[in-house]
Amino acid sequence: MTTSRRRFLTGTTAGLALAGVAAKAKGQARPARVRRIATEEAFATPELVKAWLDIARADPGSSLDVSTGILSIFDNPRPGSNQDRFRRQLLDLDTERVAEMDAAGVDVQLLSVTIPGVQMFEPALASRLAIATNDHLAAAIARHPTRFAGLACFAPQDPGPAVMEMERAVTTLGMKGFIVNSHTANLYLDDPRFAPILEAAQALDRPIYLHPRAPSNGMAAPFRDYSMGGSIWGFGIEAGTHAVRMILGGVFDRYPRLRIVLGHMGEALPFWMWRLDHMAARRAKDGRMKPLALAPSQYFRRNFAVTTSGFESPDVLDLVIGAAGIDNVMWAIDYPYESSRDAVAFLEKASLSSDQRATIFHRNAERLFRIA
Template structure:
């Protein structure tokens, strides 16, 4: 049987095309989607909401958290508004939340109680609410163990009971770290009375997620106008100030294995690192600051991790990676306050190697929060 030149070329071309298509299909089939663990995802409980509203209606100026969050979200928000959607999704740890995760391709959320957590209450009430909230969280994780992990809240107002609850949360409930919604009674974690809390976090080898809340009463007044007290400006200023206090106080010389997680690309600390190093050295030389074992930037790389929650700027991501190191950057959505699909698309489209992308999407969170046995 003879084959014409045209027939040979046609057959060869078709074969090559089929081989190319087969190879392409094999490549597509072999590509496994990157696992996605979102690390700053908020929730609330009906019991907490009731207690928050009781304070808000009794003394609405006692905390800037009340107008910036509690009242706007939980006190009869306008139907169909963002605040109404936030309220609904904060209280849901099943149907709507899981549907949103599935739609965006999110494998797991690490859940933490939304601001102001239990830190707005008197010590007895705060301790009881922390226990109830952590039990509520652990029950949700038990229902969906492959979809949720969680950070325990506790009441720094009573450090003895706080440490007891931290130990219970890790050893009995299997939670993965801790959430502190910044200041407590207008005090910050560098205050000596909170030393047992920091010591416990280091001993348990679990990080503290230092989440913003509205500025404390000592700095609140300039933030009351123009809606400045919340995520537009006040949250980042407040949490960044808290983190700088921890660094300059020498906390990390006393607790060198303590890990702190900051959201929102590090609450502006990466931008300030050069100046923090420069001025800390000058003040130590002048005797105005107790000398530290390391420069602030070195503590940032050793003791901190940063997440991308609510911040989708490629240039800022580059800066955070340079400041913190790729192993200390984790992905987050800031659900329900931000859009899950947008947050996924941001990291999928970022200027990263596939290894770096996997580190940010899941590997760093798995290591820091002990998600892999």
């Protein structure tokens, strides 16, 4: 006797439904899906795009950022290309973005302005654009209060107004922290002129997400060939160098409660931790470096958090959890540059306990960024 496909499917569905009822009756109900908060998700504004293109077209060689991102994405990208999609999705803070989140099962995106943010402009313009960008972001969050949260940008090249904007962003706009796109005028946050910004971040008790950008002019030359300046290599080298400068420069002795977030599985720092500890101790002993209160690895666990953005390697995840501690690892996608579905699948399939998975998917983000 043969069974029709329709009868088989009907019977199977009914059987599964009855099995689910039986499991529930026995106290074995299927656990609810864990909440997913993505913590490095990019956006842009039309005003920023225009300002970036003004600089890029006037002086294409002024910065490696121009060739690695601005012109390829925003200056008439080829229709149907990835760059064309990036441009459209970066500018969208409503329909397509929310639909992509729904399709992949993403509950919340923590939004931050894409590279290079406001950090390539002269100070007054940078400060004005930071205010406008944060207002634009706050309006999007107000339209989607359960789906979006935000990191505020500011102009490090204009420290006084930057501190004022940091305070406004937290106390008035409700932002969850700050985004700094690595170097500013080829300088890094260990430079004394940025001290007011670090003091403000510590006083406001909000983390700074230290996001990569193309290598600064002082280190850019070897990265100009083979498309090395972008996400394939240069971005991580730039941000990792920035973080190491902050550690070895004693920033976290001066600001012990300052929190820095690194994307992309820690920009290679977890791999380097043993050697950083080893060589820092040697250099302090022979007088080549000022002694630090802690070993670099201890600052990494105390002052840093790491996200998985754009990096879907199980082996690297294990390394990062070991170096940073499970309570300092957060999930991220790197939308729109990476696939939301792939990022979800990566963490769902990772060799983690259900408690560890929930910790990385949402608990750490809720705690560190104060996301309700």
